[in-house]
Amino acid sequence: MNGESPEEGEGGIAVPTAALFYGLMATVAAAIWYAIHGTLPFRVGDAAQPLAVCVGLGAGVGLAVVALSRVLDRSFAWSRRLSGLLGEMLGGMTPAKAAVLALSSAIGEEVLFRGVLLPTIGVVASSLVFGMLHVGPTREYLPWTVMAVIMGFGFAGLTVWTGNIAAAVIAHLTINYFNILALPSPGRV
Secondary structure, eight states, X not given: XXXXXXXXXXXXXXXXXXXXXXXXXXXXXHHHHHHHHSSOTTBOSSOOOOHHHHXXXXXXXXXXXXXXXXXXXXXXXXXXXXXXXXXXXXXXXXXXXXXXXXXXXXXXXXXXXXXXXXXXXXXXXXXXHHHHHTOOSSGGGHHHHHHHHHHHHHHHHHHHHHXXXXXXXXXXXXXXXXXXXXXXXXXXX
């Protein structure tokens, strides 16, 4: 410990605790869905794209959003300010810890929001609830919330078009991983 954060080099978040939280989120959501429907919440609707298509599409969408994030940071003060705020929480992670956090959050959130809530309450409601999960403690986080709502619609679209959550998980993982690594380290904002 460095006295400023839960673990060396990871801002204000303890990665093992976050991974446990997201793992429990996915497990509870999947268990409830299974108890009601007798299936796991990975397939949505009747579409059935091959896994390779889902992975490629998810990676492509994820990388496009990451590129857009870099453009926003270079072009707008509000985006740089938001990156600084998120960097205080998440900046300075090693690639391995960023991978654990990105993977666990992508799986946990996509199982819940696209696997369970999307077929239950629909695209609009599940995307708005997803955005509400990304509300920060101050108004300066509002762009993060707005972007999460937009991405909620994007992840829902991927899920509906492919018929499963794989593309959304891969896109979400890609976005989180590369954007976490790009955040400024705490204290360097």
